[in-house]
Amino acid sequence: MKTCIKPLLAALAITLSAGAMAQQAPKPEQQIKWRQSAYQVLAWNTGRIKANVEGQYNKDEVIKAANAIAALANAGIGTLYGPGTETGKGWHDTTVKPELFTDGKKVGEVAGNFNKEANELAKIAATGDVAAVKAQYTKLTQTCKACHDDFRKKD
Amino acid sequence: MKTCIKPLLAALAITLSAGAMAQQAPKPEQQIKWRQSAYQVLAWNTGRIKANVEGQYNKDEVIKAANAIAALANAGIGTLYGPGTETGKGWHDTTVKPELFTDGKKVGEVAGNFNKEANELAKIAATGDVAAVKAQYTKLTQTCKACHDDFRKKD
Numbered sequence: 001m002k003t004c005i006k007p008l009l010a011a012l013a014i015t016l017s018a019g020a021m022a023q024q025a026p027k028p029e030q031q032i033k034w035r036q037s038a039y040q041v042l043a044w045n046t047g048r049i050k051a052n053v054e055g056q057y058n059k060d061e062v063i064k065a066a067n068a069i070a071a072l073a074n075a076g077i078g079t080l081y082g083p084g085t086e087t088g089k090g091w092h093d094t095t096v097k098p099e100l101f102t103d104g105k106k107v108g109e110v111a112g113n114f115n116k117e118a119n120e121l122a123k124i125a126a127t128g129d130v131a132a133v134k135a136q137y138t139k140l141t142q143t144c145k146a147c148h149d150d151f152r153k154k155d
Numbered sequence: 156m157k158t159c160i161k162p163l164l165a166a167l168a169i170t171l172s173a174g175a176m177a178q179q180a181p182k183p184e185q186q187i188k189w190r191q192s193a194y195q196v197l198a199w200n201t202g203r204i205k206a207n208v209e210g211q212y213n214k215d216e217v218i219k220a221a222n223a224i225a226a227l228a229n230a231g232i233g234t235l236y237g238p239g240t241e242t243g244k245g246w247h248d249t250t251v252k253p254e255l256f257t258d259g260k261k262v263g264e265v266a267g268n269f270n271k272e273a274n275e276l277a278k279i280a281a282t283g284d285v286a287a288v289k290a291q292y293t294k295l296t297q298t299c300k301a302c303h304d305d306f307r308k309k310d
């Protein structure tokens with residue numbers, strides 16, 4: 001289902017988002033609302049995995065959550081950072097830092113890492129190996145934090 | 156990747172959500188925010204597919220979007236309709252009708268249909284058959300509408 005090329009493609013999707021958006025780009029406010037929604041869905045599903053590895057483990061629930069995270073990682077959230085979305089309001093004012101729109105190399109790197117670890121988590125979740133899921137979950141959340149540190153304003 | 160049993164499991168997940176949520180359920184407002192976010196992510200991705208079948212077709216983008224929709228359909232959005240979420244505010248006041256919490260049979264039916272057509276769309280998207288994708292996209296959106304008609308208040 002997953003291939004090694006996907007993280008690279010995801011990184012490229014972000015780098016190329018400006019070009020890809022040229023055709024009928026949704027309004028900036030809509031893009032911001034959708035990306036804020038996508039991160040909430042990621043939070044929902046990472047939270048479920050956390051609850052499972054720290055409490056009673058339900059293999060099926062973890063698989064569902066990990067698959068949702070991987071599919072969103074592969075979906076190209078980067079395309080929702082189109083021109084005009086540097087500032088503005090979706091559900092709330094965007095917390096993105098200006099650097100996300102200028103440091104393409106670093107963005108590609110952190111996005112690629114997130115994508116890689118998310119897809120790896122989906123693979124490991126399918127095995128039901130709780131310790132491995134827990135370790136991979138930690139790796140994934142580190143990639144979330146790395147991106148937040150670099151590209152999300154403090155609350 | 157997908158099995159015929161999944162639609163049934165998804166329907167069951169909704170019916171059983173009250174029980175499954177007993178262990179450390181997120182706060183009602185959080186559940187409402189997450190489900191509203193999930194529907195926004197579905198709107199983002201169905202919108203992408205619509206744009207592709209009506210305009211220039213990009214097979215890779217449609218696959219990404221269809222996989223995201225299927226993964227969310229499989230994720231168990233129904234678990235975000237736990238006790239206490241009949242009314243309340245996530246990003247905005249919930250628009251759910253009371254019937255969603257009382258008509259389990261109908262809910263299972265519409266949720267099962269959505270799940271089935273979403274997974275089917277992901278399969279068809281992988282083939283790159285534009286006409287088939289377009290037909291299946293229509294089938295999927297009919298299941299969205301059916302649920303909205305029965306369980307979402309008018310704006």
